[in-house]
Amino acid sequence: MARRTASLLPQWSSRIFSVELDGAPHYFAIKEKHRGEEVPRLFTLKARHYERCYSLLVCSSDRVRRAKFYGELKDKLLRHLSPESDLSPMSSFLPDVKDSLVRGYFFKGDSQSSSSTERLLQELIQRDPVLVCSYLRGEDGQLWTQRLWPPAESQMTEMSKDYYVVPSEAPKYHPSVLNIVNSDVFYSFEEAYEVLKKCGDIIPEAKSVLELLPSGAETRSKPDFPVIVIEGLDATGKTTLTESLRDTLKAVLLQSPPQCLSPWRARFDQEPPLIRRAFYALGNYITAEQIGQQGMKTPVIVDRFWHSTAAYAIATAVSGPLSNLPAEGSEVYRWPSDLLQPNLVVLLTLDPEERKRRLRNRGQGKTEEEQELDHNQLFRLRVEEAYRRISGPSCITVDASPSADQVLQQVLLLIRGKCHL
Numbered sequence: 001m002a003r004r005t006a007s008l009l010p011q012w013s014s015r016i017f018s019v020e021l022d023g024a025p026h027y028f029a030i031k032e033k034h035r036g037e038e039v040p041r042l043f044t045l046k047a048r049h050y051e052r053c054y055s056l057l058v059c060s061s062d063r064v065r066r067a068k069f070y071g072e073l074k075d076k077l078l079r080h081l082s083p084e085s086d087l088s089p090m091s092s093f094l095p096d097v098k099d100s101l102v103r104g105y106f107f108k109g110d111s112q113s114s115s116s117t118e119r120l121l122q123e124l125i126q127r128d129p130v131l132v133c134s135y136l137r138g139e140d141g142q143l144w145t146q147r148l149w150p151p152a153e154s155q156m157t158e159m160s161k162d163y164y165v166v167p168s169e170a171p172k173y174h175p176s177v178l179n180i181v182n183s184d185v186f187y188s189f190e191e192a193y194e195v196l197k198k199c200g201d202i203i204p205e206a207k208s209v210l211e212l213l214p215s216g217a218e219t220r221s222k223p224d225f226p227v228i229v230i231e232g233l234d235a236t237g238k239t240t241l242t243e244s245l246r247d248t249l250k251a252v253l254l255q256s257p258p259q260c261l262s263p264w265r266a267r268f269d270q271e272p273p274l275i276r277r278a279f280y281a282l283g284n285y286i287t288a289e290q291i292g293q294q295g296m297k298t299p300v301i302v303d304r305f306w307h308s309t310a311a312y313a314i315a316t317a318v319s320g321p322l323s324n325l326p327a328e329g330s331e332v333y334r335w336p337s338d339l340l341q342p343n344l345v346v347l348l349t350l351d352p353e354e355r356k357r358r359l360r361n362r363g364q365g366k367t368e369e370e371q372e373l374d375h376n377q378l379f380r381l382r383v384e385e386a387y388r389r390i391s392g393p394s395c396i397t398v399d400a401s402p403s404a405d406q407v408l409q410q411v412l413l414l415i416r417g418k419c420h421l
């Protein structure tokens, strides 16, 4: 058992832990306990009767299983724990080490129901890939010790000791940045394909999607005619503009995700980010195949493409202000080497109030991510900034607030300048 836990989460004592408490991230490290040592204080939990807290980190080496289980675990804990437990997301990572982020949850253990909580934890560690720790409050109500739970799990490992929980500086970038590559954003057909292939047993629809895929991202010869992608948040006027461009340029209009994936889109929108983003990533390769065929005959206009896939994924993986995004020039913003590159990518931007007005006028239902855009100003800013940072090709921003015809003329000017049409 001890060996199991040690291999689940290597370099235990070098890790930083992050937990959202009262709406703010708290970062802490652990320090071996030595007698009489002064240790900085971390945080106080409000209610006195919470003598103990728990963390659960999901440690499976199978990333599809880990992603599915992480979502299910939240539902399970919410069903079982009292609302006073303040269930919060938690993570642990090795500073600057890619792919080292492990996610989980943190909650306060109510002394009233401690035996039933411990029964649930016992059940979880026996069946599922979780690592459980308990945290005890120090005498001054502020200092906490961390220890592997239950104590019998910890014999003979570096986790066997008690550790002080000490405050740690916030990392330069949001810890989720460490795991974006090939978990939130995919940089090759193969990487996204692998995820959907592994899902075949648990999500039957994945098999239908796999059947629609081109046989790899073959290097086709570049289309003879220009390929122009129109990007932007919802209701910025993409549909209006792409339809006008199609008519004006006698072009073919395509979209990503492609029409043939429509029957499965809602299904994959319910899945955890790893699976959902792999679905959208593969959609781009189907659209690329269609572009390759149509682009030999006419200009092609595309409503959303890889910029959307990457920008929404990055902006969702990272929370908080723009400064939490990976820095400009980061590998996270690079274009997949095996994906067709358009000749021009236009990003439509709009004042948030005008966007809301257009959304209201349109009056359609919204996806969860669209609702988030409405309510969460920071999320909207992160999506737009991520769009701007993507390179190879980069997007050219066009203000979409003038009339539909003025926006069309502006974009036609850009196309004529860049694509010799």
Ligand SMILES: Nc1ncnc2c1ncn2[C@@H]1O[C@H](COP(=O)(O)OP(=O)(O)OP(=O)(O)O)[C@@H](O)[C@H]1O
Binding pocket: 232, 233, 234, 235, 236, 237, 238, 239, 240, 241, 358, 359, 361, 362, 400, 401, 402, 403, 404, 405, 407
């Ligand atoms: N330049 C414009 N000025 C005023 N209204 C516009 C303009 N362009 C589009 N609209 C209106 O704004 C609404 C949203 O436009 P549209 O559907 O083209 O956006 P979209 O970017 O395709 O949205 P989504 O991504 O959600 O499909 C529509 O009612 C459309 O008629």
Ligand SMILES: Nc1ccn([C@H]2C[C@H](O)[C@@H](COP(=O)(O)O)O2)c(=O)n1
Binding pocket: 234, 256, 257, 280, 283, 284, 304, 305, 306, 308, 309, 310, 312, 367, 369, 370
């Ligand atoms: N190529 C694409 C297109 C869309 N998405 C995702 C990103 C958002 O969650 C949502 C927006 O699309 P809309 O509702 O406006 O059709 O779909 C993507 O990841 N990649």
